[in-house]
Amino acid sequence: MNALEWLTQLLEGVVALAAAPALLGWVNQCRAWLQNRRAPSLWQPYRNLRKLLHKEVLIAENASPLFRLAPYVIFGAMVLAAGIIPSMGTRLPLVASADAIALVGLFAAARMFMALAAMDVGTAFGTMGARREMMVGFLAEPALLMVILVASLTSSSTALPAITEALASGHLGLSPSLAFSAVAFVLVLLAENARIPVDNPATHLELTMIHEAMLLEYSGRHLALMEWAAQLKLFNYVCIGFALFLPWGVAVGAIGPVGLLVAVPALALKLAAAGAGLALIETVSAKMRVMRIPEFLATAFLFAVLGLLVHVLLGA
Amino acid sequence: MPLTGWWPRAQPVAGAPGVRRLAVGPQEWTQVAEAVAAGGGVLHALWVNGTPAEGAQVYAVYLCAPGALAVELTLAAGDARPYPGLQGRFPAASRLQRAAFELTGVRSSDADRRAWLVHADPYPFTRVDGEGVHEIAVGPVHAGTIEPGHFRFSVVGEKVLRLEAHLGYVHRGLERRFTALPILAGHRLAARVSGDSAVAFSWAYCQALEGLAGATIPPRAAWLRAVCLELERLANHLGDLGALGNDAGFAFGLTQFSRLKEDVLRATAAAFGQRYLFDVLVPGGLSVDLAGDGARALADAIRGACAESAELRTIYDEHEGVRARFSGTGRLGPALAAQLGVLGLVGRASGQGRDARLDLPCLPYTELPVAKVVLHDGDVAARVAVRFEEVQECGRLLRQLLSKVPDGPCTAVLEEPADGAFGIGLIEGWRGPVLVALQAGPAGTVRFCHPHDPSWQNWPALEYAILGNIVPDFPLINKSFNLSYSGVDL
Numbered sequence: 001m002n003a004l005e006w007l008t009q010l011l012e013g014v015v016a017l018a019a020a021p022a023l024l025g026w027v028n029q030c031r032a033w034l035q036n037r038r039a040p041s042l043w044q045p046y047r048n049l050r051k052l053l054h055k056e057v058l059i060a061e062n063a064s065p066l067f068r069l070a071p072y073v074i075f076g077a078m079v080l081a082a083g084i085i086p087s088m089g090t091r092l093p094l095v096a097s098a099d100a101i102a103l104v105g106l107f108a109a110a111r112m113f114m115a116l117a118a119m120d121v122g123t124a125f126g127t128m129g130a131r132r133e134m135m136v137g138f139l140a141e142p143a144l145l146m147v148i149l150v151a152s153l154t155s156s157s158t159a160l161p162a163i164t165e166a167l168a169s170g171h172l173g174l175s176p177s178l179a180f181s182a183v184a185f186v187l188v189l190l191a192e193n194a195r196i197p198v199d200n201p202a203t204h205l206e207l208t209m210i211h212e213a214m215l216l217e218y219s220g221r222h223l224a225l226m227e228w229a230a231q232l233k234l235f236n237y238v239c240i241g242f243a244l245f246l247p248w249g250v251a252v253g254a255i256g257p258v259g260l261l262v263a264v265p266a267l268a269l270k271l272a273a274a275g276a277g278l279a280l281i282e283t284v285s286a287k288m289r290v291m292r293i294p295e296f297l298a299t300a301f302l303f304a305v306l307g308l309l310v311h312v313l314l315g316a
Numbered sequence: 317m318p319l320t321g322w323w324p325r326a327q328p329v330a331g332a333p334g335v336r337r338l339a340v341g342p343q344e345w346t347q348v349a350e351a352v353a354a355g356g357g358v359l360h361a362l363w364v365n366g367t368p369a370e371g372a373q374v375y376a377v378y379l380c381a382p383g384a385l386a387v388e389l390t391l392a393a394g395d396a397r398p399y400p401g402l403q404g405r406f407p408a409a410s411r412l413q414r415a416a417f418e419l420t421g422v423r424s425s426d427a428d429r430r431a432w433l434v435h436a437d438p439y440p441f442t443r444v445d446g447e448g449v450h451e452i453a454v455g456p457v458h459a460g461t462i463e464p465g466h467f468r469f470s471v472v473g474e475k476v477l478r479l480e481a482h483l484g485y486v487h488r489g490l491e492r493r494f495t496a497l498p499i500l501a502g503h504r505l506a507a508r509v510s511g512d513s514a515v516a517f518s519w520a521y522c523q524a525l526e527g528l529a530g531a532t533i534p535p536r537a538a539w540l541r542a543v544c545l546e547l548e549r550l551a552n553h554l555g556d557l558g559a560l561g562n563d564a565g566f567a568f569g570l571t572q573f574s575r576l577k578e579d580v581l582r583a584t585a586a587a588f589g590q591r592y593l594f595d596v597l598v599p600g601g602l603s604v605d606l607a608g609d610g611a612r613a614l615a616d617a618i619r620g621a622c623a624e625s626a627e628l629r630t631i632y633d634e635h636e637g638v639r640a641r642f643s644g645t646g647r648l649g650p651a652l653a654a655q656l657g658v659l660g661l662v663g664r665a666s667g668q669g670r671d672a673r674l675d676l677p678c679l680p681y682t683e684l685p686v687a688k689v690v691l692h693d694g695d696v697a698a699r700v701a702v703r704f705e706e707v708q709e710c711g712r713l714l715r716q717l718l719s720k721v722p723d724g725p726c727t728a729v730l731e732e733p734a735d736g737a738f739g740i741g742l743i744e745g746w747r748g749p750v751l752v753a754l755q756a757g758p759a760g761t762v763r764f765c766h767p768h769d770p771s772w773q774n775w776p777a778l779e780y781a782i783l784g785n786i787v788p789d790f791p792l793i794n795k796s797f798n799l800s801y802s803g804v805d806l
Contacts, residue, residue: 035571124452128787197637200565204460205791207452208563216459286637287565290474290788 008255009083009092015264016082020228020235021045023275027234030279045231049224057220060121070117071218071225077110078232087239088263089251090161090168099158100148103240104141107192110229111137118214125206129213132290136191136198136210139297144188146304150181151244153311160243168247176314180307182245186281187300189237191293194230195278197285198293208287238274239267246270319355322348323382331527331739331754332520334383334676345374345389346400352378352385358657358670359406360384361751361768364416368396372422376402376409377740377751377768379659384676386740386753391422401426408657408773415484415806419491433484433805441480444470449477452787456485463801467790474786479779486805494765499525499733499756500599502765506752507594509767510803515541515548516745517767518597520752523678523741525599528756529733537601537728538679539721543714544593544602547614549746550710551580551592553703554621556798560700561632563792564641572628576621583617586610601727611718622711629704642697646781646793649694658777659770660748662797665702666694672744684716694781699796732760747771747800769803 025042032039041047059067083094084103098106115130152158154175155166167178191198194211203209206216215226243250249266251259288296326336340348352359357380366372371393378385389399401424402409413424414432423429430440441451449472456464464485470478490509494502506521507514519541526533554577561569581591587610588596596604632638648658650667658668669690673681689705691698733756741752748770757763778797782790 031567035568036575037571124450124454128452196565202567203565204458205563205788206459207454207790208788283568285565286561286635286641288637289641289786291786292640 004255004257005089005092008089008251008260009094011260012088012092013079013083015267016087016232016235016239017079017228019268019271020231021049023235023238023271024231026272026275027279027282030276031283034279034283045227049228052219052224052227053221055220057222059219060217063121063217066113067117067120067217068222070113070120071222071229073113074110075225075229075232077106077113078229078236081106081236082232082239084160085236085239086161086164086243086250087267089255089259090165091251091254092161095161096159100152100160100163100240101145101158103160104144104148107233108137108141110233114214118217121217123217125209125213125216128207129210129216132210133214136293136297139294140188140191140300143184143297143300143304144192146301146308147181147185147188147244150177150304150307150311153308154178160240164243164247164250165252167244168250168252175311177307177311178245180310181304182241184300184303184307185241185244187296187303189241190278190281191297191300193234193237196282197288198296200287208290210290235271238271241274242267242270317347317351319348319351319357319380319382319385322351322385326385329386329527329740330530330737331524332384332676332742333678335377335386335740335742336383337386337388337738339388339390342389342400345376345387348378348385348387349376349402349405352380353405355380356654357381357385358659358773359402359409359412360659360749360770361753361766361772362402362409362412362416363753363766363768364420364422365755365764365766366391367421369393371395372420374399374416374422375753375766377753379670379672379675379749384740384742398423398425400424403428406657407655407776411776411804412772419806433487435484439466439482441468441482442478444478446472446477448472465801469787469790471787474788476782476785476787476790479782479790481775481779483775483801484805486802488802488806490806491764491766495757495762497762498760499754499762500730500760502754502762503597503599504595506765506767507597509806510769510771510800511592511594512552512800513548513745513747513750513769513803515544515593515597516743516747516750517752518595519545520741520743520750520767521754521765522597522599523743524739524752524754525733525741526730527741528737528739528754529599529730531600531728531730533601533728534725535679535722536605536724537726539717540602540606540726541597542680542684543606543614543717543721544588544596545743545745546710546714546717547580547584548593550618550621550707550714551577551584552746552798553707553710554580554625556795557625557628557632557700557703557707559798560642560696560792560795561638563795564638566635566638569628569632569638572624576624579617580621583610583613586613598727600730601725603727605726606721611721615715615718618711618714622708625704625707632700632704639697641789641792642700643693643695645696645789646785646796647693647695648777648781650692652780653694653777656777656780657773659773660744661702661706661746662699662774662777663748664688664690665698667692670749672742672749676742678743680717684713684720686713696792696796735759736763745770747798748774767803767806769800771799771801771804774799775804 029039118126118130199210326338452469507518558573653666751768
């Protein structure tokens with residue numbers, strides 16, 4: 001059985017790496033359809049990655065080793081996070097090694113490397129992007145922690161597998177406290193993954209960028225890793241959302257071949273639905289002013305606190 | 317002396333109706349400028365013809381209450397003294413004078429002598445000092461496919477304290493190039509001064525040329541030229557409205573308006589054989605006559621564009637996110653706009669109600685009055701609203717024009733103009749009033765030609781509109797102005 005668990009763990013990592021670009025491709029397809037455009041291929045993000053991996057790497061003369069190191073650190077952090085999140089099963093070797101708070105710390109570490117690397121070369125755009133990213137980050141992290149706290153109250157544990165198991169074994173349907181924190185989580189997901197209305201991943205306007213501004217100096221395989229890491233981050237956030245709020249289909253308890261046969265298609269279905277929902281939110285929203293992001297994330301925090309209050313006061 | 321005192325002394329100029337020419341000495345040059353400023357007029361164009369060694373004429377064209385006044389100051393050969401600068405009364409004069417100096421060597425007396433078109437030394441931007449102030453340098457190469465220009469922001473955090481633009485990256489030596497062309501072929505180059513205003517520039521060139529050749533174009537040609545001009549306005553406004561939505565992160569707007577613009581362009585191609593109407597306007601008339609099929613294709617595209625743009629306006633107006641980005645952003649108040657002499661569409665969104673189609677109307681606008689759209693808020697929302705209103709007005713005008721186009725020929729034969737004859741063409745393009753000053757040389761050559769785009773006036777205004785706004789709102793504000801780089805780099 002132990003071998004099967006490690007195999008599943010490996011499968012989870014491979015699926016995350018392989019499916020993350022497809023998730024972005026799917027979101028882009030849905031967005032195009034919703035805007036009455038002809039959609040790019042689902043495989044377009046893979047083609048972009050392949051193209052970038054074959055391209056020459058150009059590095060600014062005054063770049064420090066940190067600049068070269070950052071893509072690997074960030075990519076590594078996102079792969080590790082993918083292993084920790086119980087997207088298919090709850091009894092996996094890595095899943096048990098870190099709880100949700102460590103996961104938030106892992107994302108924070110990646111963010112820190114990202115911001116440092118962006119400021120490393122010393123261009124105005126990189127610094128501007130890093131500055132805005134840190135503003136988004138320090139407002140989003142408390143909201144995310146509060147969301148996790150609410151979810152962990154129901155299961156009395158901050159370990160993601162415990163939360164998932166408690167939810168999956170419970171009644172179908174969200175309790176009111178979890179519904180509030182789910183709303184908060186969606187807002188955090190939009191902000192953390194540089195989606196509209198917080199950031200515009202499709203923009204060419206360098207003065208308005210947050211995430212893209214930090215990548216402007218990267219090229220070749222470094223850029224490929226950064227983009228892949230961003231796709232993994234979106235995939236991870238969506239999977240955290242599933243683990244906290246929609247755990248159905250995840251193999252609970254000891255993993256068998258049958259559990260896996262259910263878990264993989266269930267994950268695919270949930271990802272497709274989440275991607276379509278994300279595209280819908282992005283299509284009907286406009287990008288907000290940078291100065292309104294604090295309000296947006298304060299709203300997220302407020303929703304999470306409401307979830308907490310509902311749980312503590314009403315026990316629901 | 318008020319402006320009405322100078323007016324009778326001025327002589328009519330060939331070309332655009334309502335333009336007069338006044339020869340003055342250096343003292344009168346300043347007095348006329350004072351009179352124009354006192355009467356609420358604005359500086360439209362300024363250029364120099366000649367060199368200090370050979371002698372030169374400095375021209376300033378003012379748009380004022382009775383019409384347009386082209387003031388001419390002659391400097392004697394060998395006179396290297398600077399002519400009185402106009403920057404104090406008309407801020408837009410500064411860059412015009414500096415560019416004219418670099419092209420001719422004739423200098424104004426104004427203090428700002430920084431190079432403008434010539435990029436030999438690093439440009440001395442004005443420095444802003446203070447706690448936490450830093451500079452952001454943007455361009456000339458941008459992340460998107462747009463024209464090159466450099467923007468230097470001085471900011472605290474995200475707030476813009478100062479913006480200075482430095483242009484001149486697409487200087488092509490147009491004035492010199494005109495003199496190497498036969499005068500009857502110059503309209504082709506004029507159409508390429510700023511490609512999005514091809515009709516406006518080529519009409520202004522043809523108007524000047526036909527004026528100094530003493531020709532009258534057939535009525536059908538005049539009406540069809542107006543059809544072309546309004547189609548250009550319609551296509552540009554539709555494109556801008558989509559791009560403005562996109563810059564607010566509302567990509568739905570871009571896809572919808574791009575489709576509408578494409579419909580108009582395809583109908584234009586079906587009617588005139590050219591999507592952007594290059595070289596359709598030729599001296600004496602039009603190179604292509606409008607056939608019945610083309611007129612029907614145009615009518616269909618215009619009807620669709622107007623109806624759908626009205627629907628999309630409701631979406632823009634009612635979308636909370638889009639409205640929050642547009643309203644109050646990049647405000648250019650009417651008082652400041654008047655002081656800066658802002659022209660055209662940007663001016664009409666800031667209470668400056670000038671429109672050459674009404675103020676200096678030529679055929680067919682004499683018979684078909686335009687309903688002017690003037691708003692006073694001066695923010696991005698106002699510039700969007702002016703575009704929406706003008707789209708509907710374009711639709712109305714085009715329907716009228718197409719239904720009333722007179723029959724007959726659409727070209728007239730032009731006589732070769734006399735050596736030294738001088739004319740001015742002035743046409744309200746989609747961006748604002750476009751001017752072409754043309755002087756004929758011997759045997760069908762061009763002695764001098766100066767094309768002027770209203771972006772000269774509006775670029776400095778952009779630097780004021782951004783003040784107090786945040787850095788990431790600049791692209792939106794810039795798009796709402798949508799000024800030409802090539803049109804001012806010449």
